[in-house]
Amino acid sequence: MSPNPQPAVEVSGLVKRYGSKTAVDGLDLVQQPGTVLALLGPNGAGKTTTVEICEGFRRADDGSVRVLGLAAGSEELRPRIGVMPQGGGGYPGIRAEEMLNLVAACAKNPLDPKWLIEVLGLGGAARTPYKRLSGGQQQRLSLACALIGRPELVFLDEPTAGMDPQARRLVWDLVCALKDDGVAVLLTTHLMDEAEALADDVVIIDQGRVVAQGTPAELTANRPDDQQLRFRARPGLDTSLLSAALPEGLKVREATRGAYVVEGHIDPQVVSTVTSWCAQQGVLAEELTVAKRSLEDVFLELTGRELRS
Amino acid sequence: MTTFAPGTFKPAPGRGSLPKMLFVHARTEAMLTLRNGEQVLLTVLIPLALLVALSVMSVIPMPEPRVGSATARIFALAIISSAFTGQAIALGFDRRYGVLKRLSASALPRWLLVAGRVCGALVVVALQITLLAVTALVLGWRFPLSGLPWVVLLIILGTLTFGALGVLLGGSLRAEIVLALANIIWFALLMAGGVALSAPVGFIHLLPSAALAEALETSVVHGTAPGAGPVAVLVAWGVVAGALATRTTRLT
Numbered sequence: 081m082s083p084n085p086q087p088a089v090e091v092s093g094l095v096k097r098y099g100s101k102t103a104v105d106g107l108d109l110v111q112q113p114g115t116v117l118a119l120l121g122p123n124g125a126g127k128t129t130t131v132e133i134c135e136g137f138r139r140a141d142d143g144s145v146r147v148l149g150l151a152a153g154s155e156e157l158r159p160r161i162g163v164m165p166q167g168g169g170g171y172p173g174i175r176a177e178e179m180l181n182l183v184a185a186c187a188k189n190p191l192d193p194k195w196l197i198e199v200l201g202l203g204g205a206a207r208t209p210y211k212r213l214s215g216g217q218q219q220r221l222s223l224a225c226a227l228i229g230r231p232e233l234v235f236l237d238e239p240t241a242g243m244d245p246q247a248r249r250l251v252w253d254l255v256c257a258l259k260d261d262g263v264a265v266l267l268t269t270h271l272m273d274e275a276e277a278l279a280d281d282v283v284i285i286d287q288g289r290v291v292a293q294g295t296p297a298e299l300t301a302n303r304p305d306d307q308q309l310r311f312r313a314r315p316g317l318d319t320s321l322l323s324a325a326l327p328e329g330l331k332v333r334e335a336t337r338g339a340y341v342v343e344g345h346i347d348p349q350v351v352s353t354v355t356s357w358c359a360q361q362g363v364l365a366e367e368l369t370v371a372k373r374s375l376e377d378v379f380l381e382l383t384g385r386e387l388r389s
Numbered sequence: 390m391t392t393f394a395p396g397t398f399k400p401a402p403g404r405g406s407l408p409k410m411l412f413v414h415a416r417t418e419a420m421l422t423l424r425n426g427e428q429v430l431l432t433v434l435i436p437l438a439l440l441v442a443l444s445v446m447s448v449i450p451m452p453e454p455r456v457g458s459a460t461a462r463i464f465a466l467a468i469i470s471s472a473f474t475g476q477a478i479a480l481g482f483d484r485r486y487g488v489l490k491r492l493s494a495s496a497l498p499r500w501l502l503v504a505g506r507v508c509g510a511l512v513v514v515a516l517q518i519t520l521l522a523v524t525a526l527v528l529g530w531r532f533p534l535s536g537l538p539w540v541v542l543l544i545i546l547g548t549l550t551f552g553a554l555g556v557l558l559g560g561s562l563r564a565e566i567v568l569a570l571a572n573i574i575w576f577a578l579l580m581a582g583g584v585a586l587s588a589p590v591g592f593i594h595l596l597p598s599a600a601l602a603e604a605l606e607t608s609v610v611h612g613t614a615p616g617a618g619p620v621a622v623l624v625a626w627g628v629v630a631g632a633l634a635t636r637t638t639r640l641t
Contacts, residue, residue, distance in 0.1 A: 172488075
């Protein structure tokens with residue numbers, strides 16, 4: 081591949097308001113070509129609005145958006161990008177294969193629609209009208225439509241929503257193959273494992289602002305005092321007794337029924353103390369693991385644990 | 390490691406050829422209309438039944454030559470059915486199912502999205518008119534061939550005007566509301582809008598339905614150019630509806 085210093089996506093100071101509500105509030109992000117960027121955030125954080133502005137479906141109220149160095153939504157840009165809108169899209173009465181053929185006709189060098197239909201596991205549904213496809217099948221067809229034109233950059237808005245685990249694995253595999261072939265992928269998700277598994281860079285947004293960004297490794301970086309020891313045992317153990325047996329600075333809680341978490345600086349001595357304390361209590365500590373913070377922990381820390389309305 | 394050979398998705402972007410895109414899009418639109426049972430009922434079967442009824446049932450007042458007048462009016466009805474009611478309902482549900490968003494995210498230019506729909510609608514109207522014309526000839530219609538160019542022009546003008554009105558209705562409201570309104574308006578225009586019967590009162594002549602029926606009657610029955618009045622009415626409705634529709638039409 082020839083070196084291409086131009087970012088795939090470059091957003092700066094993006095603002096979008098709906099009436100009195102500010103959906104995106106001064107958002108900046110840069111995606112390098114050929115990388116996978118995950119836009120992560122709770123519902124209503126502004127993910128879809130941001131992506132739809134990049135795709136050219138909505139206009140920014142302020143700030144600048146350049147996609148492959150071009151203005152978002154320009155006719156020049158659209159053949160170069162692939163878009164999977166949230167919830168898909170198709171004529172209600174069109175057959176899956178006809179829809180893909182129609183989108184393929186819009187591209188200069190399309191992938192083979194028959195092959196792509198099979199790859200996405202839609203071979204059996206190729207002649208099914210769009211409105212009779214299941215939600216997951218509509219999503220897969222939409223993904224096929226996004227990829228058929230061999231784009232340089234693909235926008236996937238919640239690509240695995242409504243998909244079964246097999247289909248999710250397939251989408252992950254496709255995203256990895258795209259990246260290996262030099263296609264940049266910008267995806268939105270609220271699935272932590274998805275972001276962790278696929279993304280080179282993660283941008284966490286909340287209430288229209290970037291609250292954290294970096295590689296998954298950076299975001300979950302193992303600060304020495306920021307580890308967890310987790311184990312399962314009979315519910316209702318007196319955690320204050322365990323706390324007293326452990327060195328200062330370690331916190332113990334029963335996170336959910338029977339699931340215990342020790343947080344802080346976990347060293348071999350701590351593990352030994354926990355297991356011998358359990359032995360004294362006459363309980364078997366099951367599924368004992370020492371782990372760094374997960375992306376989910378980071379996410380919940382930054383965006384709060386309360387449900388959003 | 391993925392299960393795909395390296396290079397499978399190597400970027401090779403670009404837009405397809407314009408004539409091919411237009412052809413495939415228009416073919417898709419026409420095919421989907423003809424595949425939809427309700428659309429066929431509305432655009433073909435009802436006009437066909439009415440053509441036969443108006444031609445042979447003398448209880449309905451109809452100027453002589455009876456079959457010719459009926460043919461002109463049913464041509465107008467067929468155009469309204471397909472370009473207005475059919476287009477509005479299809480657009481309402483297409484928006485619901487996100488196809489406009491899907492297609493406008495592809496390399497299809499926006500103007501082609503409109504052009505493809507227009508060409509698809511013209512193909513359907515051409516098929517309708519052919520079927521109705523053959524039936525009318527069997528029923529004894531004598532078509533003065535001098536009217537042919539005018540009839541063709543009026544069919545195109547009528548399709549564009551009612552198509553613009555259909556897009557205006559189907560492009561902004563919820564699909565169920567579009568469905569109800571498009572059918573009610575169709576029925577109202579047929580009964581009281583100067584289609585089935587010539588307009589008894591003055592202001593009805595200002596409706597596009599009456600204008601189309603009158604203009605077609607002149608060319609279909611007498612083989613002469615339509616009056617400037619009805620043509621002006623049609624053009625005015627078309628221009629206003631088109632201008633409004635470009636502002637109000639939403640993708641979803």
